[in-house]
Amino acid sequence: MTQENSKIPMPENPENLLDLFKSFYELVWILRQECPWDKEQTNESIAQLTIEEAYEAVDAIYKKDDEDFAGELGDLLLHIVMHSIMAEQRGAFDMREVIKKIHAKMVTRHPHVFGDVQVSGQEDVLNNWEMIKKTEKKEGSSTLDGVPENLPALLRAERIQHKASRVGFDWERKEDMWEKVEEEFTELKDEIKSGNHERIREEYGDFLFSLVNAARYEDIVPEEALQLTNMKFTSRFKHIEARAEELGKPLKEMTLEQMDKYWDEAKAKE
Numbered sequence: 562m563t564q565e566n567s568k569i570p571m572p573e574n575p576e577n578l579l580d581l582f583k584s585f586y587e588l589v590w591i592l593r594q595e596c597p598w599d600k601e602q603t604n605e606s607i608a609q610l611t612i613e614e615a616y617e618a619v620d621a622i623y624k625k626d627d628e629d630f631a632g633e634l635g636d637l638l639l640h641i642v643m644h645s646i647m648a649e650q651r652g653a654f655d656m657r658e659v660i661k662k663i664h665a666k667m668v669t670r671h672p673h674v675f676g677d678v679q680v681s682g683q684e685d686v687l688n689n690w691e692m693i694k695k696t697e698k699k700e701g702s703s704t705l706d707g708v709p710e711n712l713p714a715l716l717r718a719e720r721i722q723h724k725a726s727r728v729g730f731d732w733e734r735k736e737d738m739w740e741k742v743e744e745e746f747t748e749l750k751d752e753i754k755s756g757n758h759e760r761i762r763e764e765y766g767d768f769l770f771s772l773v774n775a776a777r778y779e780d781i782v783p784e785e786a787l788q789l790t791n792m793k794f795t796s797r798f799k800h801i802e803a804r805a806e807e808l809g810k811p812l813k814e815m816t817l818e819q820m821d822k823y824w825d826e827a828k829a830k831e
Contacts, residue, residue, distance in 0.1 A: 568595075586656065589642045593650070604647050611640045612711070623788060669693060691727040704728055716784040718773040726777070735778040738771075745771040793831075800827035 570587035572580035
């Protein structure tokens with residue numbers, strides 16, 4: 562072992578999970594002490610990077626790339642450890658507190674596993690989860706307080722509606738919800754005719770919100786559905802670009818009819 566890498570903490574048993582975690586934790590501590598970039602970071606400065614790493618992990622899930630998924634989960638683990646070490650250095654909490662909190666929460670929120678509560682399925686589990694969360698809330702808090710404001714708007718809308726539905730604020734029939742979607746669409750079209758941009762934006766938001774709500778009745782996660790469509794569009798569009806390159810023709814010089822032809826070609830291959 563060279564002097565350069567003699568600082569690297571090595572697990573006593575590389576196959577032992579506890580040894581691996583301990584050595585990794587020590588490695589991150591070394592980075593915080595000796596790397597010029599790492600030691601200058603704060604919980605705030607890497608907050609958005611943590612979100613980015615989470616999305617990269619989700620991207621690997623959708624692409625069904627397990628090798629990439631394992632790597633992205635490692636990046637997320639780095640951020641969790643780094644955040645906890647930063648908090649420890651400023652005297653807030655440490656990794657032990659992080660683990661103890663989530664351990665206690667999982668035991669408390671799963672009385673059907675660690676207690677004597679009986680459940681008949683997922684619905685009972687979710688209902689119990691919400692009831693337990695209510696007992697943990699501070700006085701004056703809202704049912705919606707647990708929905709992060711920094712979530713993407715589509716995902717946040719789904720979480721807001723889900724939480725509201727857990728306390729009974731919901732449509733009784735699926736048909737009523739779809740009527741609401743049609744009503745919001747009609748209002749949007751009416752405002753488009755009026756030409757009032759502010760009102761169009763407001764009604765567009767209402768229409769999207771109603772679509773997100775309706776998705777729950779079809780057991781669809783809107784964020785996931787739109788992400789899959791984004792991936793599908795990207796794949797087909799890249800096929801058009803590839804065909805244009807084969808023809809030695811700039812994409813901008815192709816007609817819409819030509820691009821539609823290659824779009825359908827890509828679609829047929831799926």
